[in-house]
Amino acid sequence: MINKKLKIVFAGTPEFAVPTLSALFSEGHQIVLVLTQPDRKAGRGMHIKISPIKQKAENFSIPIFQPDQLNNDAVFKKLLDLNADILVVAAYGLIIPSKILEIFSKGAYNVHASLLPAWRGAAPIQRAIEAGDSKIGVTIMSVAPKLDTGDMIRKKSINLGKDTNTGEMTKYLSKLGAELMVNVVNDIAINKTLELTKQNEKKVTYANKIKKSEAKVIWKDVTSEQIMHKVNAFNPFPGVFCNFRGKVLKIWKVTNDGNTEVNKPGSLFVNTAKGSLFIATVDGAIEVTEIQLEGKRRMTGREFITANKIINGELLL
Numbered sequence: 033m034i035n036k037k038l039k040i041v042f043a044g045t046p047e048f049a050v051p052t053l054s055a056l057f058s059e060g061h062q063i064v065l066v067l068t069q070p071d072r073k074a075g076r077g078m079h080i081k082i083s084p085i086k087q088k089a090e091n092f093s094i095p096i097f098q099p100d101q102l103n104n105d106a107v108f109k110k111l112l113d114l115n116a117d118i119l120v121v122a123a124y125g126l127i128i129p130s131k132i133l134e135i136f137s138k139g140a141y142n143v144h145a146s147l148l149p150a151w152r153g154a155a156p157i158q159r160a161i162e163a164g165d166s167k168i169g170v171t172i173m174s175v176a177p178k179l180d181t182g183d184m185i186r187k188k189s190i191n192l193g194k195d196t197n198t199g200e201m202t203k204y205l206s207k208l209g210a211e212l213m214v215n216v217v218n219d220i221a222i223n224k225t226l227e228l229t230k231q232n233e234k235k236v237t238y239a240n241k242i243k244k245s246e247a248k249v250i251w252k253d254v255t256s257e258q259i260m261h262k263v264n265a266f267n268p269f270p271g272v273f274c275n276f277r278g279k280v281l282k283i284w285k286v287t288n289d290g291n292t293e294v295n296k297p298g299s300l301f302v303n304t305a306k307g308s309l310f311i312a313t314v315d316g317a318i319e320v321t322e323i324q325l326e327g328k329r330r331m332t333g334r335e336f337i338t339a340n341k342i343i344n345g346e347l348l349l
Contacts, residue, residue, distance in 0.1 A: 040153035043067035047121035051210035140175035143209035152180035153239035183228035251298030285322035309333030
């Protein structure tokens with residue numbers, strides 16, 4: 033634990049931000065306020081859902097502030113009156129105006145789940161996996177008024193396994209980002225000079241927010257590799273889906289069969305000897321290892337075959 037404590041305002045909302053908040057709290061810094069997005073209705077019952085960061089802040093007895101936007105005088109005054117040293121941001125979800133950034137004498141810093149300047153934006157992990165990137169990582173950067181454009185301070189990359197999904201990678205990168213951010217904040221606490229590196233604008237790519245409509249599979253348009261990437265990228269949300277016998281069918285885990293025989297894309301095939309389920313793509317086939325029919329639990333390929341009496345050549349739509 034460090035000797036000098038900084039007064040921190042922390043801004044974050046989803047589960048990804050929780051390890052960073054927890055690490056800073058454990059390190060002994062004084063977190064004077066947590067900014068998180070307002071409670072919203074969610075799920076089939078449209079019940080009020082509070083953010084993971086709000087839950088954690090309540091556990092730590094940290095004051096919470098949930099404005100629906102930051103560009104007003106009341107928000108500015110509340111933050112100014114705290115006299116905090118530093119702003120730490122992790123997947124907050126709102127653009128922070130320059131006027132607020134200038135409040136903090138020791139700066140404002142963000143943990144972003146990509147190797148900037150690649151994948152600026154809302155869904156960096158999903159887009160990296162969907163694109164089939166060989167590496168993934170986190171970047172600590174200074175916060176700028178324009179989305180994810182700040183100077184880079186720390187960066188760490190790891191190899192991206194071909195079977196890794198967004199849920200698994202989010203947990204891993206959230207911990208990695210927390211570790212890097214604590215190192216940066218501790219350096220600031222002892223007045224160590226940070227090395228800032230500007231982003232190369234020529235190498236920028238954007239990670240647009242995921243739309244549910246993107247998760248619908250058009251089988252005539254995807255190769256085996258593309259569908260594997262998409263399944264992993266959209267697990268756990270929103271889940272790749274198609275239609276089977278008039279119901280929504282979600283595909284959660286697949287492997288590349290390596291089959292070069294090309295059947296009609298979207299057609300189902302069963303390996304009776306192994307009890308394995310395959311779906312034809314434009315360049316071969318994938319083996320389905322976890323699947324879920326609307327209204328049912330998740331099943332293995334073998335369980336799905338038995339439960340639905342699959343007919344070879346039956347088409348998914």
